[in-house]
Amino acid sequence: MTAPRAVGVRLAYDAVPAAVRAWVEDTLGSPVVATAEQVGGMSPGCATRLTCADGTRAFVKAVGAELNPDTPGLFRREAGVLAHLGAHELWARLLASYDDGAWVALLVEDVEGRHPDFGDPAELDAVLTGVDRLGAVLRQRDLPVSVDLLDVGRVLGTWADTLASLADAPAAAPVPHWLRDDPYGWADVLRHHAAAPMPHVIHWDIRVDNLLRRPSGEVVFVDWGTAARGPAWADPLLARLERVDEAWFDTSVLASPALCAVGDDLVTAVLAGFGAHLAARSVVAVDVNLPTLNDFRIRESERMLGAVARRTGR
Known part of the structure; x- marks a missing residue:
């Protein structure tokens, strides 16, 4: 299987500020009961698949300026782009975004799947x-x-x-x-x-x-x-x-x-x-x-x- 070429060192979801995690659960309407951390990409923030008590699934990515001064700007751009693009099967739909000036987070559709194998x-x-x-x-x-x-x-x-x-x-x-x-x-x-x-x-x-x-x-x-x-x-x-x-x-x-x-x-x-x-x-x-x-x-x-x-x- 083709593996991601870009693999960074990411923050675990449990280490994300409590205010961000509270926003996630308020937005999804159910407490998070299971997480699966993702490793691809270079952001130092979290990239986590979430499962809630009521079965709701979502993907969250969150980063703070304290981790890297530039990455919050990338997240803000992504939130703006996805909000204007709307829904389509070719990309994961934006569910909600969070921005307190220091931390930025996105909740997007959790896509069932895996990275494609470029050797196939x-x-x-x-x-x-x-x-x-x-x-x-x-x-x-x-x-x-x-x-x-x-x-x-x-x-x-x-x-x-x-x-x-x-x-x-x-x-x-x-x-x-x-x-x-x-x-x-x-x-x-x-x-x-x-x-x-x-x-x-x-x-x-x-x-x-x-x-x-x-x-x-x-x-x-x-x-x-x-x-x-x-x-x-x-x-x-x-x-x-x-x-x-x-x-x-x-x-x-x-x-x-x-x-x-x-x-x-x-x-x-x-x-x-x-x-x-x-x-x-x-x-x-x-x-x-x-x-x-x-x-x-x-x-x-x-x-x-x-x-x-x-x-x-x-």
Whole structure:
């Protein structure tokens, strides 16, 4: 079975402040009698499946600024996005949200299922089909400008800046020497696409730990904390990163209409920019209560930049 690539150190539900737990039980209308902690993702807060005395089930995620100063903002974004998206079988429905200024919590539908196995061709195909379907549905549910969304154009610009400045990056940054002078001009490719319209709402964090497969086979997309405005090709590309270190990735890219429309050069430029940015961040980032994040950055960077080398014959 494919395991989550991102696994953090999480707070147990019992350690969440009493006020938050009281809100959970008041909202669900029954006391919590059983919990099942989840491990995927990097948040230091809790991620817990709950069962109440009356049989009600829900999923709760909660975090406080004392655990990490940035994560509450991600939870606030997710609450806003899910509240405006409404209900659909492709994502877990928001039941309620809590925000006292310090702690933020979300109660969402508890989806019966497990992470899909990307090593199973049928399950992998269901994920890729689900990603394309998700894009079509989101294009019909545009969100108002008041909803906080990331801007993929800015992200691409940041990755371009990283590529352009690799020659001055610390020697300890784990990037290959041949990439340090951006020999293929990928920074310019990224800047070109960063300037293009970003009309669509996208998930922008499609990894196996943010996917659930229902017993009936349908895929559900969870964890919307980095939802963004971006291009149609973004989520199909991210979904394929689970196997970016295999030749399968290159073949699969050619089978995606959205990725074929923008061309192979952009795909390689994104891998180079994303991988280089993670590598550069690995030697300068300060991560509060996220002890596994930097190892994750280094591993993901290695996988992406290895794919760049494979795709360019380096």
